[in-house]
Amino acid sequence: MNKICTFLFLVLTFNLSAQSQLQFDKKYVQCEDKWVAFPADSTGVYNFGFIYIDEAAGLTLEYGDTFKIDDKGKFITEKKVKTNSMKYRLQPNNNLVALIPESKLKELYVDKVPDWLKNYKRDENSIIRLFRWGFMYNGWNECEKALEYLEKANKIDPDYKGLRVELAFSYNCLKQYQKAVDVLKIALNKDPLDAYTNKELIYAETKNGNIEEAENVCRKVFKECKDKTYNSENAYNVLQAYYIRKDIKNFNNWFAEANSYLMSHEKIKSLSEQMKTELKQ
Template sequence: MRITILALILISNIGFSQNNLTELKFDTKYFNAVDKWVAFPKKDTDSTYAYGYIYLDNQAGFTFNYETKFQIKEQELINFKRDSTIGFMKYRLEPNTNLVSVLTENQISALNLPKEPEWLSSYKKRSDQVDYLKQKGYHYNHVGACELALKPLLKAYEIDPHFDGLEFELAYAYNHLGKFENAIPILEKAIQNNPKNFYFYKELGYAYLGSNKIDEAEITYRKGIKMSDNDFEKSEMSVNMAQAYFKLKNKEMFDEWANMTRKYSTGDKRYLQYIDHFEQNWDKK
């Protein structure tokens, strides 16, 4: 009985290993596959999958380094020989990039790939420096992956908290994640260090609103509006305050900020639709 059971287990494991070798799961966003070998989905008319390595170029952003193609045939990965005359083919990845399949260790081995490409080291020589970490966080923020942005940004913040652009990126990540109480002290310290940076006021006002600190938000936004020379940014801060007073059903203060939104909606009028919506739904719960 024990021999039979053991045999069944071995057969089951072998079957799982074979399936694992040829199984592709296209369920990963490219920014969750940084420093990994991946395959892209094929068209219905194709028989091969393009594969390569995703890495983060500190200046250009998320990048796919195309290796070559493989084919799945009779439970095996058939690797196509790479054209050595072409050189590296790199593609900058955009928000609409297809979901990828991260290759397993078995698949990487079957394709005779190293754990990571030799050329990757040149992109990581400065990976512990503040400017590199800040820029890494920026790229993650830029695609909405703010949770992933926190690690490099916090590491950089421990080294040099007032590094140019770092405080904004860190506060932006916290605000995007709804962690307003984490963003507030960072921005307050940032303003103490550099009181002329308009974007600190804009982001701090947003964090105050998120924390339901309406008075602090209004004071901060007024300072930001006074400081800014950009009407669109002013209209954005104004509509945020208008929305806060809409929720509080404070008509007098709502009207003031609604009028300011209209005043600053010169070229870009996208926020006027929100003011119209608030006014049309004022008496509704």
Template sequence: MKYFISLILICSSFFVSSQTIEDALSTETKFYNAVDKWVAFPSQKNDSTAVYGFIYIDEHAGFTFRMIGDFKIVDGDFKNIPNDIYKTTIFASRLSKNSRLFALLNEEQQNQLNLPVTPDWLSVYKLQAGDVSYLTNIGNKYNAVGASQNALEPLLKAYAIEPHYEGLEFELGYAYNALFQFEKSIPILEKAIKYDTSNELLYKELGFAFLNLEDIEKAKDVYVKGISIALSENNKIEMAFNLTYGYYKQMDKSNFNLWAKKVREMVKQDSPYIAYLVQMEEQWPE
């Protein structure tokens, strides 16, 4: 029996000490789900070490990863690799839709690396955290990378303070539309348009919401108004094409042809929109 127990201990010790960086790190977290958290990923220079740091949002520059150091695994524990360069140089990289996946560091791993809950320097980026402008900008950053679910919290906080703050209603309506919560976006966008009748982006989002609820008559009314006041040719084309597609889905050939003609008048012959129209026309039932 003593021999058996010793054998288990030896095997267990071997297993722990032979753990690799890849075994220890589950790199499956998108950066926008790791904001204000410690993260790590295997080093490209040495597969037996890893890089760790902190993800935060710079209100103006966006999602950022600040590299703090390197570590290795010793007897199952994370151990810092001393490097004075991290004391004198800031290594920060901006993150985008195509950025890598990260591994979240749990509390035990953070303790092994002697990390605080949050770094002291983070407070610099939180000075205006309760302001409507800050909350709107943060929501915008989440929307821009396709993380509209994350955008809702800061945007709703801002909306509760000052609903007509510039750009806020668009961002909130956009977030709800991106999450297919069209019933929630409509009242927000309708109130926004009453306050700001010349904002073409609001019409674009409101029409999109009605279109997805298959209320094409309301979508048409909104889009027609939006097209009439829009200064951006791209927004005009997008609204006209969306309405055209709405009629295609309803198999309303008369209105489809009417709006397909309008789209063709707006775009160049080599526009992708022309190809889309042709495809719909070719697939139209006889």
């Protein structure tokens, strides 16, 4: 290998080494209380910042600065005395960022845990905060993370308003349907006609294979619940369960019984009719 080839090989190796320190494989919601880097621009400049949760604003980025990575893998940034704060509210999406290795934080002149973060960590083990964080993570479809908070809240006060149904949402999301059924039935003992709780129970029962039980809950909801918000969805979940089983007889019976609810929602109407056509073939 001649000198020019050797030089080019070493440069390429250094660049690959530098880049490999940053793996852009994390969603925003996976980076709570972490320093992250965003993909470099065309000049090789990375923006970075600290992601945390503001109880009022939700997922938030405290902007740090920019840096480059030299051919030895060192993170290069200008040391500055920060005089102002730039915060950006982050919407959970599929954009990917990289966790900055702890060993590189000194090169960026930042602490692993910023001093200002303590202002957002007050009462972090209170049931209000645990419930709120679990609720937010469920809303971002990060149900496993949500359960970390909700199960802690459940140990403090299982009767906390809304907690059981939020737990059930996580369990349904994670396909732990029997756990969802168990906690929802307890919730319904206290408030038997809550429309949202019944909706989650109907979904869990269908996924758990108890379709007749789901039917019975549906009938109760149709007849007794004043809140009709989820009637179409409830009817569809039962219908879909029979469709998946290819149970044509019960599919047709439920299609006829719940027809007014199935036909009152345009998307559900279309899906229901499509399933009915496919079962005829």
